[in-house]
Amino acid sequence: MFALEVNSICKSFKEHKAVDNISFAVEKGKIFGILGPNGAGKTTTIRMIAGVFFPDEGEISVLGERSVEKIQHRIGYLPEERGLYKKMKVIDQLVYFAELKGTPNTLAKQKARLWLNKLDAKDWENKKVQELSKGMQQKIQFLSTLLHEPDLLILDEPFSGFDPINVEIFKNVLLDLKAEGKTILLSTHIMEQAEQLCDDVCLINKGKVILKGSIADIKSTRSADTVICEFYSNGAELPSLTNVKILNRTQNRLEFRFNPSEFNIRDFIKELADKVEIKKFEITTPSLREIFIDEVTKGEK
Amino acid sequence: MNNKSKFLIIAKRDYLNIVKSKGFIIGTFILPIFWLIIIFLPGLLASYFFEKTEMRIAVVDRTDKGIGKDIVQSEPNIFFLVENSQNELNAKILDEKLDAYFIIDNDNLKANSITVFTKGGGGVAYITTIEKVVGKAFRKHILQEKGLDATLIKHIETDLKVETKKVTKEGTKKDYTTFYSFFGYFAGLLLFMLIFLYGGFVMRGVVEEKANRIIEVLLSSAKPFDIMLGKVIGLGSVGLTQILIWIVLLSVISIFSTQIVSLFLAPQPTPRNISPELTAQSTFPANIEIPPIPFDFVIFFIIYFLLGYFLIASIYAAIGAAVDQEQDAQTLMTPINIIFLIPIFLITLIVANPDGLASTLLSLFPLFTPILMIARMSSTTVPFWQLALSVILLLLTILLCVKISAKVYRVGVLIYGKRPTFKEIFRWLRQA
Numbered sequence: 089m090f091a092l093e094v095n096s097i098c099k100s101f102k103e104h105k106a107v108d109n110i111s112f113a114v115e116k117g118k119i120f121g122i123l124g125p126n127g128a129g130k131t132t133t134i135r136m137i138a139g140v141f142f143p144d145e146g147e148i149s150v151l152g153e154r155s156v157e158k159i160q161h162r163i164g165y166l167p168e169e170r171g172l173y174k175k176m177k178v179i180d181q182l183v184y185f186a187e188l189k190g191t192p193n194t195l196a197k198q199k200a201r202l203w204l205n206k207l208d209a210k211d212w213e214n215k216k217v218q219e220l221s222k223g224m225q226q227k228i229q230f231l232s233t234l235l236h237e238p239d240l241l242i243l244d245e246p247f248s249g250f251d252p253i254n255v256e257i258f259k260n261v262l263l264d265l266k267a268e269g270k271t272i273l274l275s276t277h278i279m280e281q282a283e284q285l286c287d288d289v290c291l292i293n294k295g296k297v298i299l300k301g302s303i304a305d306i307k308s309t310r311s312a313d314t315v316i317c318e319f320y321s322n323g324a325e326l327p328s329l330t331n332v333k334i335l336n337r338t339q340n341r342l343e344f345r346f347n348p349s350e351f352n353i354r355d356f357i358k359e360l361a362d363k364v365e366i367k368k369f370e371i372t373t374p375s376l377r378e379i380f381i382d383e384v385t386k387g388e389k
Numbered sequence: 390m391n392n393k394s395k396f397l398i399i400a401k402r403d404y405l406n407i408v409k410s411k412g413f414i415i416g417t418f419i420l421p422i423f424w425l426i427i428i429f430l431p432g433l434l435a436s437y438f439f440e441k442t443e444m445r446i447a448v449v450d451r452t453d454k455g456i457g458k459d460i461v462q463s464e465p466n467i468f469f470l471v472e473n474s475q476n477e478l479n480a481k482i483l484d485e486k487l488d489a490y491f492i493i494d495n496d497n498l499k500a501n502s503i504t505v506f507t508k509g510g511g512g513v514a515y516i517t518t519i520e521k522v523v524g525k526a527f528r529k530h531i532l533q534e535k536g537l538d539a540t541l542i543k544h545i546e547t548d549l550k551v552e553t554k555k556v557t558k559e560g561t562k563k564d565y566t567t568f569y570s571f572f573g574y575f576a577g578l579l580l581f582m583l584i585f586l587y588g589g590f591v592m593r594g595v596v597e598e599k600a601n602r603i604i605e606v607l608l609s610s611a612k613p614f615d616i617m618l619g620k621v622i623g624l625g626s627v628g629l630t631q632i633l634i635w636i637v638l639l640s641v642i643s644i645f646s647t648q649i650v651s652l653f654l655a656p657q658p659t660p661r662n663i664s665p666e667l668t669a670q671s672t673f674p675a676n677i678e679i680p681p682i683p684f685d686f687v688i689f690f691i692i693y694f695l696l697g698y699f700l701i702a703s704i705y706a707a708i709g710a711a712v713d714q715e716q717d718a719q720t721l722m723t724p725i726n727i728i729f730l731i732p733i734f735l736i737t738l739i740v741a742n743p744d745g746l747a748s749t750l751l752s753l754f755p756l757f758t759p760i761l762m763i764a765r766m767s768s769t770t771v772p773f774w775q776l777a778l779s780v781i782l783l784l785l786t787i788l789l790c791v792k793i794s795a796k797v798y799r800v801g802v803l804i805y806g807k808r809p810t811f812k813e814i815f816r817w818l819r820q821a
Contacts, residue, residue, distance in 0.1 A: 138609040141803060157612060165609035171602030176406070187398050188610040232606070242609075 090149075091116040091240050091271035092137065097146030099132050106132040107143070108295035114273055114288070119266055121286035122275040123380065129295040130275040131168050134244045137273065138165040151239055161190035164238035168245050168275075170229045174218040178204075181217060182232055189236035196235065203231050207257065226250060230258060234265065241265065243274040247281060259285060279377035291380050298383045303376065310373045315353070316343045317360070318368040327359035335378070340367075345374060395611040399619025400626065403594060407627045417631050421638070424579065444515045446505075447471045447478060447490035456493055459526040467518060482508050489515065493523075501527060566768070570740045572682075573767030576690065577736045577760040581729070583694055584759065587628040588701035592718055594620050595709030595802070604802050613799040617710075621702045628698060632691060643681070686766055689776065696783045697759030700790055701729070707794035707814075710801035717808040732760040743769035753779050755786040793818065 092114040099107040107129045114120040122130050136143050139156030153159045172181055179200055186196035204210050207227060217225060226249050234241060241262075247255045262272055262285065276282050282289055283303060290300040299306060318341050326342070331350040336343040346353060353371070360366065374382070407413050448468050450457025461468045471478070471490070481487040489507040497503050503523060505516075525546065532542050555564035595617075598604045607616050708721045735757070739748045743765045752761035752771075758779045765771050800817040801809070809817075 135605070138605075140605050140608045156609075160610055163609065165606060167602060167605040167609075169602040169605070171598075171604075171606065173406075173597075173603060174601065184398070184402050185606065185610070188395060188607070 089116045090114060091151055092120075092273060093147075093149045094133070094137065095147040095149075097133070097136060097143035097148060099136060099141075099143050105295055107136070109146070110290075110292065110295070110297050111146075112290045112297065112300055114271060116271050117266065117269050118287040119262065119272045119274065119285055121282040121289040122273070122292060123277065123279060123282050123289050123376075124275075124292040125277055125384075128292045130277075130292065131244055132295075133292070134168075134242055134273070134275055138163065138167075138242050140165075140167075161236065162239045164189075164233035164236065164241045166230060166233045166241075166243045166246055168248075170226060170249075172217045172225060172229060172232075175216055177214050177216055178220070178228055179213045181228065182235055185232040186235040189238070191236045199235050200231070203235065207231070222249060223251060223254060227254065230261075234261075239270060241270060241272045241274075243272065245276055246274050247276070247278070255281075279375065279380060283376045289376070291383060293384050293387065298387055299379070306376070306379060307373045310379060311348075312371050312373055313347070314343070314345050314372050314374045314378065315356075316368070316370045316372065317341070317366060319360070319364040319366045321364045325363065327356055327363065329356075345378065396615040396619035396622065399607075399611065399616060400623035403620050403623030404626050407590065407624065408630060413627065413631070417634055421635065424575075444488040444511060445469065446515065446519070447473075447487055449473070449475075449478070449490065449492040451492060451494040452498060454498075454530060456498070456526050456530050459529065460522055463522050463525070464518065467515075468522070479506070482506065491519070491523075498527060498530065570768045573740050573743075573764040574736050576686075576767050577764035578733065580690065580694055580697065580763050581733055581760050583628055583632070584697040584701050585726070585729070587624055587698050588705045590624045590627070591620055591702040592705035592709040592722075593715060594624065595706050595798075596712065596715050596718065599710065599802055599805075600714060608802075613802065614795050617703075617706050617795060617798050621699065621706060625695060625698050625702065628694065629691065632694060636687060639682075686763075689766055690763055692780065693759035693763050696780065696787065699787050700756075700783070701725075703787065703791045703794040707797035707801065710798040711804075711809050711814055712801075713805055713808070720808070721811070728756055729760075732757040735761060736764045739764050740768045743771075749775065753782065755779075755782045758783050 090113045094110060094112050096109050096111050097107055098105065098109055110129070110133055112120075122133060124130050135141055137148055137150065137156075139150075139160065147154065148156070150156055151159045151162055156163075176184070179197065182200035182203075183193060183196040186199065187193060191199070201210075201213070204213055209224070209227060212220060212224065212228070217228065220228070230246070233243070246258065246262075250258065262274075266272060274286075286303060288300070288302045289306070291298050314335075321339060329344065332344045332346045334342075334344045357369065360369075444467065446468050448457045448460055448470055449472065450470060457470050461470055473481075475492070478487065478490045482490070485508070488511065489505055491503050491505045493503060501524075503519075505519060507515075528546070529542055532545070533539075537545075553564040553566045554561045598607065604616075611619075704725055705722070708718050708725075711721065712718045732751075735751060739752065739761050742748060748761075748765060751757055752765050753775065754761075762771065762776070762779050766776075796818050797814055801814070
């Protein structure tokens with residue numbers, strides 16, 4: 089059962105083709121990530137799904153409906169560029185957006201108070217938005233997208249602008265919502281976040297899908313070519329590394345990818361064990377980020 | 390959820406947002422005071438500045454008929470008699486000891502003209518004063534020479550007083566034509582200001598939502614047309630609220646008007662040195678009496694406010710959607726403002742002859758209707774069919790405007806970057 093189906097959608101702005109024949113489907117109750125670099129077409133895709141504008145070609149079916157207008161109250165949308173009425177009180181603002189989504193006034197007020205309490209933001213209730221810090225405003229905006237208990241949440245770069253503590257808080261909020269059976273579609277260019285949160289992903293670049301599927305499936309097709317090792321070096325020199333791609337190198341940690349035909353991993357381990365005291369050694373599949381970079385460069389060749 | 394009520398939620402927010410603000414409360418009670426100042430100040434200032442001069446003017450009387458004395462008597466603060474020679478007076482002017490002087494002899498009297506000597510400049514006020522005072526003294530002298538007595542001369546010098554009466558089924562009534570023409574002018578002006586004030590609110594509201602990117606959330610919650618309609622209705626209701634408050638205030642004031650007016654006017658005797666005709670000519674009617682404002686006028690004032698507002702607000706909403714910031718809106722607004730400014734210049738003509746063919750046709754032109762019809766209504770009885778026709782024509786125009794504006798709004802509200810030209814906006818229309 090799909091909460092969202094996107095079928096060969098295209099969207100152009102003047103000469104520029106922002107979205108070029110993108111298709112994917114989001115299973116109900118899953119967290120789905122649209123990943124890609126800046127300018128890949130993530131926001132354009134998301135805006136079309138949220139009903140902000142319509143695709144030039146192709147079809148989108150949200151919660152089984154072709155016309156987004158009919159199910160507007162069942163979706164919650166967090167745009168990439170946040171915006172609230174600066175001079176409106178926090179509580180009024182939350183109630184207003186919930187009312188627009190069909191929640192009755194008193195119920196909306198109750199829920200707004202409940203959520204503000206939950207996020208330790210009770211004191212903000214009667215403050216105007218302009219009196220709040222950027223991060224606080226972000227929190228309010230996040231709340232406004234889920235107060236009306238939507239079945240589908242559409243979040244464009246949901247964690248940008250949050251400090252690590254708030255990122256954790258809202259990650260947990262999303263996981264709770266998922267546990268309740270809600271579907272979440274989010275976009276991000278931070279692959280690590282997607283890796284931790286998403287069940288399925290769709291990688292897009294230059295308006296085209298370059299990879300899609302569950303994170304587990306995508307990883308299982310890759311060979312284990314990534315080495316992560318931690319050690320106590322005590323200033324000793326490491327074995328020479330030629331023909332590898334170094335991803336991260338600090339005094340006590342080394343991460344690199346190798347090509348088995350060009351690099352002898354057995355020799356490397358022996359040499360390393362001679363020189364330093366190894367704390368951890370792992371050969372694993374590449375991270376989502378690496379897979380993405382592989383796919384992009386492959387496409388460009 | 391019923392889509393129909395979404396624009397009501399939007400309207401409610403915009404309504405409360407303004408009505409709860411300090412600006413609204415201040416505006417509602419300060420604006421009328423501001424208006425009274427606008428209405429009466431120019432009249433008072435004009436009578437002060439144009440007919441009063443601070444110059445001291447010397448009069449040399451060579452007629453031995455006492456004309457100089459008459460002149461000095463009527464404006465002793467300005468004129469005074471001297472017997473110096475012309476050379477001495479010229480020297481005084483050069484030394485800046487004297488502002489101006491003139492000489493009257495029998496030739497002047499015959500030719501009914503005088504020459505005034507000054508250091509140059511000095512405005513027009515002193516000329517007006519000399520014309521009035523010296524002219525009167527000359528006329529008085531000539532009439533006296535013909536043997537007319539003083540009371541007769543005074544009678545001739547008084548302007549004719551015209552009183553108008555209105556014939557109704559209940560008999561003749563006092564008709565306040567002058568008052569109503571005056572009133573019509575300001576009612577039209579007030580309507581114009583209100584329409585543009587609230588139209589401006591709509592434009593600013595749309596720009597705010599676009600600039601703050603609130604519009605995206607709104608678009609994911611409601612149809613663009615509902616968002617636009619909600620804003621127009623919400624802010625229009627604010628205007629309506631304000632007008633209703635004023636009507637209530639005005640009725641309270643008019644009930645107590647006689648008491649209030651007598652409170653202000655009774656203890657002020659007419660200053661003696663102001664000639665009676667100056668007082669009579671000032672814009673402020675000497676006998677203040679606020680005639681009743683007919684109920685149907687009030688109703689149509691509200692109807693024309695709402696219709697005129699709807700027309701402007703829908704156009705302004707489209708303009709607000711087309712630009713990124715308020716300053717950019719100015720270029721797009723100017724041509725529209727100019728069209729709607731035309732009736733302001735026509736009001737005086739309409740009020741002078743409200744039943745003429747030109748007045749009728751101009752007031753039926755939808756873009757002019759609200760302001761001109763309200764001006765006509767106050768100065769005459771407009772046939773009902775004309776009122777009905779004007780409302781129908783306006784409604785059709787609004788329908789067309791809203792349709793076009795909604796399209797521009799829909800496309801414009803999501804386009805950021807360069808300020809669009811009219812050409813581009815027309816392209817959006819074809820696109821939408």
